[in-house]
Amino acid sequence: MDERFQSVDKTLLARRFGAAARHYDAHARFQQEVGQVLLEWMPSRPVSTDLAVSGLDLGCGTGFFLPQLANRCDELVGLDLAPGMLAQAALRGGRAQLVCGDAERLPFADNTFDWVFSSLTLQWCERPAQAFRELLRVVKPGGQIHFSTLLDESLWQLRAAWQQVDGEAHLNRFLSLTQLVQALAEAGEAAPVLAAHDWEIPYHEAPQLLRDLKGIGANQVNAPRATEHRVGLQGRARLQRFIQAYEQFRQPDGQLVATYRVCLGALCKPC
Template sequence: MSDLHQHDTFQRVDKVQLARRFGAAARHYDAHARFQQEVGLALLARMSESSVALDKHQSPALTPPAAGLDLGCGTGFFLPHLASQCQQLHGLDLAPGMLQQAARRGSGALLLCGDAEALPFADQSLDWIFSSLALQWCERPAQAFAEIHRVLKPGGRLLFSTLLSDSLWQLREAWRTVDERSHVNRFLSLSQLQHALTLGGFCAPELQSLTWSLAYPSLSGLLRDLKGIGASQVNDERQAGLGNRQRLLRLGEAYEQFRQPDGMLSASYQVCLGQLTRN
């Protein structure tokens, strides 16, 4: 484990602040989470495809896997979709406010407040883990993957999505013309993510990087969505928030270079979709 900590790529994250920020956004999160929902549904589709492939090699009389986890479940949007995939579904999130919203889904999931880097589960106790756009907030990604590896049973599956380093590059570039700061959360590159997975115990991970392009009539829509889901900058440079009116006006002018022929402003996310099996 000492080797894990020595070589883990990490970013400074105030987890108390992170939990407070996402918790405060919980009640209106879903109204601003169109992108997050699209990514999670794409991941669910992959989960269903792989489950069908597995079922072809199993007896139809077999019951569903015993235990599954939605890691970073947020408001619980995906819990009803996941409930049929196991006998006992768990939902874990760092923010109590998110779990309060998740409890209203009526999914039957057992909800727990906890940290991905210190999972409150016994060794080899889970059949699968689903995690959509949550792992990018970890301070030590390799530690989180080591925990996932620890709690999965041999042959257990991890299905996850996470943001990569080119996410919101347009916003980052526009901010730099204003004050030479990025004001955008920093995420791992694909190679750094692969390294973190390997350190965490997953062998030769094969990952897919996709670009999600969103369109907004004005920059205010993008900024409103980021604030609405609690995803304003949370790592490093905490003092460099979104700024005052004059700076926002300058930001809007700088962002105009990314207006498309159809009149919409482009905002891009680089997303990794991963599906791994524990040896």
């Protein structure tokens, strides 16, 4: 793992995302947009086949995409690290089997799934190469893995604004595209199909962006812990300075933009 990253506390990670589960979807328009595009990357299910098709939604969260994924297979599994997320996914009903587990230690036998869908989950892995090895292990020969993940240029405006305030990034750390390619190579995947895109999400005011990050439980999960600051008047003053610093990114149309750098990827396990 890159030396800039701290070890990920998986218990804390599960607790934070689980605590956000009930209101996650209300703050997840970016995640929903990316997942929808990733779905369009996936090939449609064959019109007819004599064999049952099995799929895995890795990092299924609240189960937002499970209904659409269920139309592409006969047997569907949704896996997430956070029990709170799975509890929310269960409320959607449907026929997907929900499993609590870690992407770096998947609780499935070799060659189990025909395809894997994983949107904006793999960036939280401490050992991305291990996660990709696990995905390649559980997919069948000839099976496909479609994923999206965040790259290190994500939310550069947020980082720049906070650094003007107190010199700290207040931002999660993500892999660069070069590091992602290296992780895939270490996992044994030498020819991935990758496409990196800038994804701009508009906001009227900067605090809306902060509320979305907190609302999905993604506020500083894997970044070095920032220096503690006192709350109260001092905390409110810092927030006001941040809001003022973010104003430099207001667009001609009056919107403030938060830019994510997203990589869409497709892998195929050799037959």
